[in-house]
Amino acid sequence: IAGITQAPTSQILAAGRRMTLRCTQDMRHNAMYWYRQDLGLGLRLIHYSNTAGTTGKGEVPDGYSVSRANTDDFPLTLASAVPSQTSVYFCASSETSGGTGELFFGEGSRLTVL
Amino acid sequence: AQSVTQPDIHITVSEGASLELRCNYSYGATPYLFWYVQSPGQGLQLLLKYFSGDTLVQGIKGFEAEFKRSQSSFNLRKPSVHWSDAAEYFCAVVQNQAGTALIFGKGTTLSVSS
Numbered sequence: 001i002a003g004i005t006q007a008p009t010s011q012i013l014a015a016g017r018r019m020t021l022r023c024t025q026d027m028r029h030n031a032m033y034w035y036r037q038d039l040g041l042g043l044r045l046i047h048y049s050n051t052a053g054t055t056g057k058g059e060v061p062d063g064y065s066v067s068r069a070n071t072d073d074f075p076l077t078l079a080s081a082v083p084s085q086t087s088v089y090f091c092a093s094s095e096t097s098g099g100t101g102e103l104f105f106g107e108g109s110r111l112t113v114l
Numbered sequence: 115a116q117s118v119t120q121p122d123i124h125i126t127v128s129e130g131a132s133l134e135l136r137c138n139y140s141y142g143a144t145p146y147l148f149w150y151v152q153s154p155g156q157g158l159q160l161l162l163k164y165f166s167g168d169t170l171v172q173g174i175k176g177f178e179a180e181f182k183r184s185q186s187s188f189n190l191r192k193p194s195v196h197w198s199d200a201a202e203y204f205c206a207v208v209q210n211q212a213g214t215a216l217i218f219g220k221g222t223t224l225s226v227s228s
Contacts, residue, residue: 033215042220090157103216105157
């Protein structure tokens with residue numbers, strides 16, 4: 001049972017570089033989400049997608065973009081990384097976007113921007 | 115806007131003692147509320163959720179939570195804590211009931227002493 005797969009698990013990146021964090025789910029869930037987790041701040045929603053072909057902005061979308069070309073994949077792109085984007089990034093999915101479903105999380109991607 | 119407050123950043127409990135983690139929410143209508151647990155280096159796992167009905171909700175691993183509308187609270191409880199319960203706990207509320215994502219509190223770190 002794979003669930004949600006995130007890649008890479010860890011990455012060190014120079015400021016100004018472009019980076020894409022990958023997220024793939026095999027549960028055929030409609031909704032997918034990207035969160036970042038920072039010490040003392042909990043998890044904050046970056047972007048979400050209620051269904052393939054649609055995306056929306058969360059609490060902290062600036063500097064990030066997403067796409068949802070199909071049901072399974074939801075990549076997160078940092079166009080020009082900055083040190084404040086150093087964080088642990090979690091991808092999650094839920095069966096529906098109705099808010100009543102459980103979120104399933106990946107293992108996280110630890111990103112360090114120098 | 116919906117929000118969640120977890121007043122306690124860090125709690126230490128003796129093994130075998132009871133536990134209560136506090137969560138207060140801000141939401142105009144009846145909220146959808148969740149508790150998640152995160153073990154070190156892992157993603158988040160759902161403990162329990164409340165949508166409607168019985169205000170005392172049972173979850174996995176012996177946890178329960180009680181929804182109190184008058185106090186805008188959804189506190190997590192366990193009668194006897196085990197060393198394996200040491201983790202970070204997050205309370206969350208649905209962003210809006212039209213359905214998008216969860217808004218998380220900043221988390222409470224639980225340490226268990228022997």
